[in-house]
Amino acid sequence: MEASYFDMVTGRAPAELRIDNVRIVDVFSDEVRLGSVCVGDGRILGFSKMEALDVYDAQGAYLIPGLIDGHVHIESSMLCPARFAELVLPFGTTTVVADPHEIANVKGMDGLRYMLEASRELPLSVRIMLSSCVPALPIEDSGATLEAADLAPMLTDPDVGGLAEMMNVPGLLDGAPDVLAKVGIARAAGKVVDGHAPMLSGRSLDAYVALGVTTDHECTTPEELRERVARGMYVLLREGSAGREVKKLLPGLTTGNHRRCLFCTDDRQPADILERGHINGILKMAVEGGLDAVDAVRMATLNAAECYGMRDRGAIAPGLRADLVLVKDLKEFKVLACWAQGRLVAREGRMVEKLDMLWPGLLHSSVNIAPLPERPFSVKVPSGKARVIGLQPHSLITECRVQDVVTAEDGEVELEANPGLLKVAVIERHHATGKTGVGLLDAQYGLQNGAIATTIAHDSHNIVVAGDNEDDMLAAVRELERIGGGIVMVAKGEVLDELPLPIGGLMSDQPADEVAQKLNELLRLACFHYRIWEGADAFMTLSFLALPVIPHFKITARGLFDGDTFSFVDVDATK
Structure with missing residues (x-):
């Protein structure tokens, strides 16, 4: 009979895993301390050195929370969800907030459902955002059209995080009924409405935020970053294969505003990920650019979790998901091991095992x-x-x-x-x-x-x-x-x-x-x-x-x- 979470927490049964001799990066207290972390039933049990079935000696390496990509189109990796998971987990990314906008523009609801179902059983946690602009603009010729009535039933799914990037800025500001309806159903469900507002400023930006949009990943200048944070938005610093804004935006970060900022890749090709890493590569770049290492880790974990209402992750603390990443140091962020819900999924840059994939059928x-x-x-x-x-x-x-x-x-x-x-x-x-x-x-x-x-x-x-x-x-x-x-x-x-x-x-x-x-x-x-x-x-x-x-x-x-x-x-x- 398997031990329960309660039994492991209270010491009535041994933990499933104990990571010893590890430097724990605490994004709550801004500290790095040497100690142990115990894991059981997919969650963190605590820091006491309790009995465990498996012990991992970290040899003084650093343990950080599982990394979160705040906005990504999985399709831009040219991989189906299972193969994408195999690509990014070895780099320490354990959660992605994904907009299946690309396949939705080709195959509509069939595309959305495929991405949702193909991601459910993966060790990579995929939080799906429902594509808001299919087509992106009324002047485009996509493979499908998605209305608010199509999307509404999916908002009750626990793996759906909200409404994906609202690119139709003119439609929202002009009060287009279909656009307002999509934003309205997401807000009524208490879920996030992502933004996409390049160069939007002043009064128009005020209206965009007031109508319910809470994030933007299209900032290209420090001034735009500050302007959005001042309006309560979260800003996603993007480092994709084509759009590379992290170095441009780092000067806009301050001790006062970095808690409203996180990282994303948006669109990145697999060869680029293999060469530069994923979110861990952005951490390296940010620290090289002068950002404090713990602040950078916080942006890639706790900030992202808070932004998207994922209260069960983003830090290393009792009760949270055991999404953990062991890195050699806080400069290069080379990943030595990655655990997803307490399960070792990658080690030394390689997956422990191949993942099953869902057949795409009519797609x-x-x-x-x-x-x-x-x-x-x-x-x-x-x-x-x-x-x-x-x-x-x-x-x-x-x-x-x-x-x-x-x-x-x-x-x-x-x-x-x-x-x-x-x-x-x-x-x-x-x-x-x-x-x-x-x-x-x-x-x-x-x-x-x-x-x-x-x-x-x-x-x-x-x-x-x-x-x-x-x-x-x-x-x-x-x-x-x-x-x-x-x-x-x-x-x-x-x-x-x-x-x-x-x-x-x-x-x-x-x-x-x-x-x-x-x-x-x-x-x-x-x-x-x-x-x-x-x-x-x-x-x-x-x-x-x-x-x-x-x-x-x-x-x-x-x-x-x-x-x-x-x-x-x-x-x-x-x-």
């Missing part, structure tokens, strides 16, 4: 495009002055650059006559509507000698393709259609390499290291064959070109979108 069939015209990527600029999408280094923010282009007599932009200039297009791939938006991309992206196409195109996840010639662009799209989604790289009509992502065109069921290895091969190819700019991530930068909720200038299946005027514009700058 496999997701690429459905209409027959394409003879020249689907035609762009005409009769005036010779074109609006071109311009990039910024390591940023999701783009801008409109007006530049002269050489055209044929009929105004057609021929790339051969404009060295370095690229064409970029988004093709609707959910309902075979035939919608295709085509534009021009600044030479700074650096793509040469071919084309890249992917079904990862935030947030509606249509096909986005860029190239220096139309033939390779078309060949890349055709191959994507054949493999059911993923990433395809083409040169001179031949497929150089590809990464199939059959689950919704977004995720793989293969092991994380295999996906990461393949992605690394693609990235090397992007660097050495295509000469992609070092200030860009070849695939993530391309994916975010299709996200109109991020300033300033994007492209969708309906054409070029000016985020400042919230309107579609012609490639010809005189129109």
Whole structure:
């Protein structure tokens, strides 16, 4: 007969685990003390050196609470939930607050339910936030539309934390009934409403907060961070593969405001995680940037738990979940061992065992495009002055650059006559509507000698393709259609390499290291064959070109979108 939690707590039965000779990082008292921690029935029993069935000698290493990623799209790792868990648990992340916005935009409620059910039995605790913007904006062409009535029943699920990032800022501030309804059901259920408000300020920010939004992960300056904390918001310092704001925001942290701040990855690829770590890598970066180590740990644990109402975790104390991470020191944050609810799940950078995954079923069939015209990527600029999408280094923010282009007599932009200039297009791939938006991309992206196409195109996840010639662009799209989604790289009509992502065109069921290895091969190819700019991530930068909720200038299946005027514009700058 197994001993009960009560018996272990009161000493009537031995603890299941005792970790000895460990430096305990106390995020409550701001102390680090040498001692022992006892665990039983998935929870922390206390610090007394009680009898235990298993004893682990930490040899003076540091024990910190399980790390929490405050906002992540699991799909951006290109892994299904089980494989994602296998990737991040060895880095000490034991809880993630996940917005399945990507798969919801492809498969709607079926996508939401899959992510919820596929995560339930994992040692990684996945708190699902219900996607608020499917589609992200009314002007997008997603695979589904989710209304408040669709989401409301799921808010009673204990694994659902609230409403995910409210990207439709104009809709909320203008009082759009469907937007207000979604925020209303989350608030009525007493759950969190996440924000997404780049560059929002002043009176508009006041209204955004007053209407119920409590977090934001889109700050890019210390001033924005302070402005949000002053309004009672939690600010998530993001360090993803493309959006990297932690170093920019560290100067905004003070002893007075850091308790309202936490960390998130948002969108990070598996190769990047293997290279730089996960939340533990952000801790290293923050401490190198001058943040006190215990303050950094608190932001990655207790602050995040408090923000999302997870009162059972975030610290090392009796009664809390035994989500524990042993690290070598408080500088590098190299993870030696990770326990999830008292169970050793990873050691020395490796999972103890492989995790079972839920079969995705209907999510496999997701690429459905209409027959394409003879020249689907035609762009005409009769005036010779074109609006071109311009990039910024390591940023999701783009801008409109007006530049002269050489055209044929009929105004057609021929790339051969404009060295370095690229064409970029988004093709609707959910309902075979035939919608295709085509534009021009600044030479700074650096793509040469071919084309890249992917079904990862935030947030509606249509096909986005860029190239220096139309033939390779078309060949890349055709191959994507054949493999059911993923990433395809083409040169001179031949497929150089590809990464199939059959689950919704977004995720793989293969092991994380295999996906990461393949992605690394693609990235090397992007660097050495295509000469992609070092200030860009070849695939993530391309994916975010299709996200109109991020300033300033994007492209969708309906054409070029000016985020400042919230309107579609012609490639010809005189129109």
